[in-house]
Amino acid sequence: MNIAIIPARGGSKRIPGKNIKLFAGKPLIAYSIDAAKASGLFDKIIISTDSEEVAELAKSYGADVPFIRPQELSNDVVGTRPVTNHAINFIIEHFYKPKFCCCIYATAPFLQAKYLQQGLDSLKQHSEKSFAFSVTSFPFPVQRALIKTQAGVSPMFPENISKRSQDLEEAYHDAGQFYWGKTDDYLSNQKIFSHHSLPVILPRHLVQDIDTPEDWQRAELMYQAYVQGQESE
Secondary structure: EEEEEEEEOOOOOOOOOHHEEEEEOEHHHHHHHHHHHHHHOOOOEEEEEOHHHHHHHHOOOOEEEOOOOHHHHOOOOHHHHHHHHHHHHHHHHHHOOOOOEEEOOOOOOOOOHHHHHHHHHHHHOOOOEEEEEEEEEEOHHHHHOOOOOOOOOOOOOOOHHHOHHHHHHOOEEEEEEEEEEEHHHHHOOOOOOOOEEEEEEOOOOOOOOOOOOOHHHHHHHHHHHHHHHHHHH
């Protein structure tokens, strides 16, 4: 048995009501719920929220909201892991113990069922690993990053600034979409961003953080371009 957990607070300072704001004509959280449902991988899709409005909307899209998140887990300084673990413990106490859990962000309109499947398959095939999560490559070698100084600019890694891009190892960053994990490992002190995890590599055109109004606008333009591209194929 597998469960999906979608953390979705009601508050957002930079984009008010972000999780239920209409994105390309549909509430943002609905994309994550729909992708989880389309994957067919989950016995339950759990929304962890402190908002009755978010809860009702999520239910209308077919998700379960068996609890309202405690206030101590609902401020903007609480990390995702305590929220996810609270939901896992609730499910264990009131229903059953799932074998695998997947935290899915509510702000992932590009999430696709096939990558959720890929993450679970990868974790099952590598029994020694604890987690599998979405990553994507940096568009430019991070080893040649620059920093702003009082004098102007300076290489962050001076030893690499003159190297050719093809001679530098490709680097990846968290894509902010999903995080599969074995239930026991989620509830342990095992770190996700470590050698305990496997990467699920996504193409860059399916990854966009949505933290600011500018991010939102860029993501909608990317989404519309992607949908149009799919329709024209």
